[in-house]
Amino acid sequence: MKVLILNGPNLDRLDIRDSAIYGELSYQQLCDRVGDRARKIGFEPDIRQSNNESEIIGWLHEAADSSTPVIFNAAAFTHYSYAIRDAVSMLKAPVIEVHLSNPMSREEFRHTSVISGVATGSIAGFGVDSYLLALEAMRSLLQK
Ligand code: DQA
Numbered sequence: 001m002k003v004l005i006l007n008g009p010n011l012d013r014l015d016i017r018d019s020a021i022y023g024e025l026s027y028q029q030l031c032d033r034v035g036d037r038a039r040k041i042g043f044e045p046d047i048r049q050s051n052n053e054s055e056i057i058g059w060l061h062e063a064a065d066s067s068t069p070v071i072f073n074a075a076a077f078t079h080y081s082y083a084i085r086d087a088v089s090m091l092k093a094p095v096i097e098v099h100l101s102n103p104m105s106r107e108e109f110r111h112t113s114v115i116s117g118v119a120t121g122s123i124a125g126f127g128v129d130s131y132l133l134a135l136e137a138m139r140s141l142l143q144k
Helices: 011-016 027-040 053-065 075-079 082-089 128-143
Strands: 002-007 044-049 070-073 095-099 121-124
Touching: 002 027, 002 053, 002 128, 011 027, 027 044, 027 128, 053 082, 070 128, 095 128, 121 128
Parallel strands: 002 044, 002 070, 070 095, 095 121
Antiparallel strands: none
16 A cells, blocks of 8 residues: 655755754655655555645645545645645545644744644654654554
């Protein structure tokens, strides 16, 4: 079973972002960890990152058309992109929102997620484990 693991803006620069907030992993290391675990539990992972809202929306449209499940870290778009929210709301398979940090314990503008209301569920604050937990949750959802 395919799973699209989608990452939004600035996550490609994880190694130079604040490691106290985002941890020590580079984006490549994050992809390796998440990809390995996904394959281990039977998924075919497709991991993508973009800094471009319209590219992300295009990928969400593809996932909607192919009923592909999605694990999605929309990064800063989480907090204000209604266009991405509308694209997420068209997905047919489950979609799990993830964040490395816990946005609720950070600046006030991060307390709003326009994605949460259209996601199947959200996991935040566990670093790379947020993605690994999301993979487990996705597997369990798809087995039901
Ligand atoms: C993030 C949290 C967002 O607030 C932030 O803009 C990001 C990363 C996270 O994974 O913790 O870029 O989505």
